Amino acid sequence: xxxxxxxLIALSITPFILANGPGGGEYKVDNKLSAIEWVGKKVTxxxxxxxxxxxxxxxxxxxxxVGGKLIIDMxxxxxxxxxxxxxxxxxxxxxxxxxxxxVTDFPTAQLDIDKVVHKEGDLHHVHxxxxxxxxxxxxxxxxxxxxxxxxxxxxxxxxxxxxxYKIKYGSGKFFxxxxxxxxxDDFTVKFKVGATK
Numbered sequence: 001x002x003x004x005x006x007x008l009i010a011l012s013i014t015p016f017i018l019a020n021g022p023g024g025g026e027y028k029v030d031n032k033l034s035a036i037e038w039v040g041k042k043v044t045x046x047x048x049x050x051x052x053x054x055x056x057x058x059x060x061x062x063x064x065x066v067g068g069k070l071i072i073d074m075x076x077x078x079x080x081x082x083x084x085x086x087x088x089x090x091x092x093x094x095x096x097x098x099x100x101x102x103v104t105d106f107p108t109a110q111l112d113i114d115k116v117v118h119k120e121g122d123l124h125h126v127h128x129x130x131x132x133x134x135x136x137x138x139x140x141x142x143x144x145x146x147x148x149x150x151x152x153x154x155x156x157x158x159x160x161x162x163x164x165y166k167i168k169y170g171s172g173k174f175f176x177x178x179x180x181x182x183x184x185d186d187f188t189v190k191f192k193v194g195a196t197k
Contacts, residue, residue, distance in 0.1 A: 025197055027152050029056030029070060033194025036072065042170070042183040047091065052076035054108060058152060058195050068113040068128075070193065074103040099169040100162075106133045122146055126156075132165040152195040159186040 034053040039046055054073035059066050077095050082088040096103045113128040119142075126141040143156035163171055163185050170183035 025060060027058040027060060027195035027197050029053060029058070029193060029195045031055070033151070033153075033192075033196075035192050037190040039188040039190075040183065041187075046081075047079060048081045049077060049079040051078070053193065056193075056195070058113075065113065065116040070111040070113075072109040072111075074101050074107055074109055077101070077103070100167055102133055109133075111139070126154075130160070133167070135165045137164050150197045154193045155191070157188065157190045159188050161185050162187055 031053045036051045036053060037048065038051060039048045052073045054071045054076075056068065056070040058068040075096075077092065079088050079092050079095070082091060095101060098105075101109075109130070109132045111128050111130050113126055115127045117125045117127065119125060122144045124143055124145055126143050128139060128141075129136045130139040139158070139160070141156055141158045143154045145152065145154045171185055
């Protein structure tokens, strides 16, 4: 299925305005204030779940984001839409396997921020390098950013093409005659990331 990631996807930090006007410094990503949801779709339906942010930081200069890093703990993938324990465990094991994220060999995914571009209001686009399974590609993530005291909060959603990261299982790009077993290549990542100084 279209697995998370991100990268998430996972994905997720953006320019914020500091409470006391233009300023700078490093903001530490707080995994207790951060959450990532993923949705993967197939011909016959979809699955959803969560994954945890492990660590990260955001660099701010003159009230603008100039860099940052978000690390995703791939071992924390959870399936939330299946109640039956046996079926849930089967899907989870498959997502953790080499067919999908290969978490034994690749326990983390990472987003490295290159730049953040303001669009309008609180909306910004985060540009950076997303690494999944040791493979890196450029991404652009629409993100709404707000400041709450000394806390930076970024909320956004984006789609990621899993096949760019050699996650080909069930993809119509690479396999013929899949019928209703086909899994769509794009998966959706929804995120909230909180960081404090």
